[in-house]
Amino acid sequence: MICRICQQRPPSIAGRFSRYRVWRQWLGLWILISGLTACYDDARPVTVEPKPVRPVKTMVVSSVKTTPVVTQVGDIEAYQQTLLGFRIAGRILERRFDVGDLVHQGAVLATLDPSNANNALKQANAELDNAKSAATLARRTLARMKKLLPNGAISRSRYDEAKSDWQAAASQLERAQAAVKDAQDNLQFTHLIAPQDGVISETNANPGQVVSAGQQVFKLAYNGQLDAVFEVPEQVLQTRIEDPQITVSLLSNPEIKTRAKLRDITPQADPYTRTYRVRVTLVDPPELMGLGAIVKGQLQLPTIDQVIVPKAALTRQGDQPAVYVVDGQSNALRLKLISVTRYSDDALYISSGLDAGDQVVIAGVNQLRPGLKVRLMQGGE
Secondary structure (H helix, E strand, O other): HHHHHHHHOOOOHHHHHHEEEEEHHHHHHHHHHHHHHHHHHOOOOOOOOOOOOOEEOOEEEEEEEEEEEEEEEEEEEEOOEEOOOOOOOOEEEEEOOOOOOOOOOEEEEEEEHHHHHHHHHHHHHHHHHHHHHHHHHHHHHHHHHOOOOOOOOOOHHHHHHHHHHHHHHHHHHHHHHHHHHHHHHHHHEEEEEEOOOOOEEEOOOOOOOOEEEOOOOOOEOOOOOOEEEEOOOHHHHOOOOOOEEEEEOOOOOOEEEEEEEEEEEOOOOOOOOOOOEEEEEEEEOOOOOOOEEEEEEEEEEEEEEEEEEHHHEEEEEOEEEEEEEEEOOOOOEEEOEEEEEEEOOOEEEEEEOOOOOOOEEEOOHHHHHOOOOOEOOOOOO
């Protein structure tokens, strides 16, 4: 028996390859069956669930009569202001008033160093004395020549020469007198005089500063009438009100107020803010409504028909304001362009673009698009 065991041999290489071929056939069959099963599953119809319809919050709009009131903040300025400066150049010796000081007509506001003006006056007086002496001599010479001419003691040409010298001396005397008058005026121009009662609203030079002729030193606001100045947008000016009702009140105390009349409007808009400067003249302003006070102006516009919707309904189509409207038949969204007369903190005042009964979307407009199917939320109107 031991010999039989010893005589057994290991399996051959051919046997091993035979078993490998069997396993490979079974593996291929299993892959084929799995592929057929997958194809059968893909061939079955797939059910696609419809997307949920987006709910939107809307309101039904209607036209109402409103009386818009435009409010702007401005300040009080003098009805008339004058820029004051010396009529000659020089160095400022003294400035006697500052911003906010009340001045009276004829008061000396500032002075220049009078040294140059005094020297010029002395020189002009000396030239005047010289011209007077020359004119006196020429006049006496002409008188003597006039007596000698009839007797033939002098020629006619000599008499004409004396007459010409006298006329030249007389002209020189007039010139010297005018020079003295100019020098005297220049000496007076070293004093800057207040032309009228008022308040100094601005200073632009200090003692020791050298100024040129006409350079601004003070700005004088005249007492009397006062103006309120506002920066107004263009859409307000397009209303073209014939007799605007304007009320001006102190921003710090609205109980202090007065009426105002339109004075003027700048013809050109500010290049940066694109607003127009409007000046209104105050009618009997209270004492507390003085120069520089911050005021609030209110303009009552004519009564018009408008549609008022929440500010959250606003969107845009390009550069134009628009709102979303729900179509009553298809429940699809439509984008409507609108004309907004004014904006408030929480509402839009629309003059055109919407019809009474339109369902306007008033929330979540940034997530919507035209043509989107929606449904109205309960209590959305």
